[in-house]
Amino acid sequence: MELEAIYENVERRDIQNTTGPQIQSHGQDEGKDLKRRSRCLVLITVGLGLICVLLLVFIILQNITITAERDLINSYKNTVEEFNQTINSLQDNYTDLMTEKHQLQINFNSLSQKKLELETRVKDLTAEKNQLQRNFNSLSQKKLELESKVTSLSDKLNMDASKRVCFFISNELKSWSDSRQYCRERGADLVIINTEEKQKFISSLVKERAWIGLSDTENEGNMTWVDNSTLKQGFWLRGEPNNQDGNEDCIELMPSHPALNNWNDLPCSEKRKGFCEK
Known part of the structure; x- marks a missing residue:
């Protein structure tokens, strides 16, 4: 201005x-x-x-x-912070994914190992099955042979009609003397086995441990049958008779052992079924 x-x-x-x-x-x-x-x-x-x-x-x-x-x-x-947050989030996700991948790899390796073990087990079971099948076939053949022998023995035992024999076994577990009494009450007595053929035949009939008509109650060490005949041929288990504790005077037949040698001495008070012969 x-x-x-x-x-x-x-x-x-x-x-x-x-x-x-x-x-x-x-x-x-x-x-x-x-x-x-x-x-x-x-x-x-x-x-x-x-x-x-x-x-x-x-x-x-x-x-x-x-x-x-x-x-x-x-x-x-702000953009850089967002990028950093995104990068951190991606890094965390990457870490989680790597951890999950590692765990999945461990699980995969474990499952692969189990698969190999199962395959090996299947092979072993298949081989065992084949072996059992072969054993079954062999046992079936032996069964047929034994049945044939049993038939033959039965025929031999029944050749003489006047001397036909009847066998039966008691239903109750009793001492040796009570089992003998059970047989006598039915017109029979405990079985006498004096031949190898009869031993095999009786063993094929018995399914559980049973008394037979042999003891040394009268004279220790002198085995006699219920008809007072002396023992000539025995079919003992290995190591028997051993008269354990000094009171095993009566004889049982044990079918779980080989058919030919299955006799065992034990105290007469033990409870067994009686195998009777009439």
């Missing part, structure tokens, strides 16, 4: 000088210089104003740029 007032005063003086009486030439030159100075001053003022405006615009633009850069940097920071 002050510059504009000075400018107006200068112009007003110029007008007054042109309309008033003419002064000396030296005053005219000073007026021209003053006018030129005023114009320069105006130009300088305008230039300074433009510079201020430009500075103001620059400052505003700089602030806008800084704000935009700050927002951009904040956006970049």
Whole structure:
């Protein structure tokens, strides 16, 4: 505002000088210089104003740029944080997946080992089954042979009709003397075995341990049958008779052992079924 007032005063003086009486030439030159100075001053003022405006615009633009850069940097920071969170999450997922993969690998190896063991077991069971089948076939053949021998023995035992023999076994477990009494009450007596053929035949009929008609109750060490005949041929288990504890005086037949040698001595008070012969 002050510059504009000075400018107006200068112009007003110029007008007054042109309309008033003419002064000396030296005053005219000073007026021209003053006018030129005023114009320069105006130009300088305008230039300074433009510079201020430009500075103001620059400052505003700089602030806008800084704000935009700050927002951009904040956006970049947020994006970087999100990326970092995503990377961390992916890293955690990767770690979990690797752990799960490792566990699955362990499970796979364990299952593979079990599969190999089962395959080996199947092979062993198949071989065992084949062996059992062969044993079964062999036993079936032996059974047929034994049945044939039993039939032959039965035929031999029954050749003489006048001497036909009947065998039966008691239903109750009794001592040797009670078992003999059981047989006598039914017109029989405990069985007498005096031949190898009869031993095999009786053994094939007996399914559990049973008394036979042999003892040394009358004379220790002198085995006699219930018909008072002396023992001529025995079919003893290995190590028998041993008269353990000094009171094993009666004889049983044990079918769980080989058919030919299955006699055992034991106390007469033991409970067994009696095998009777009539």
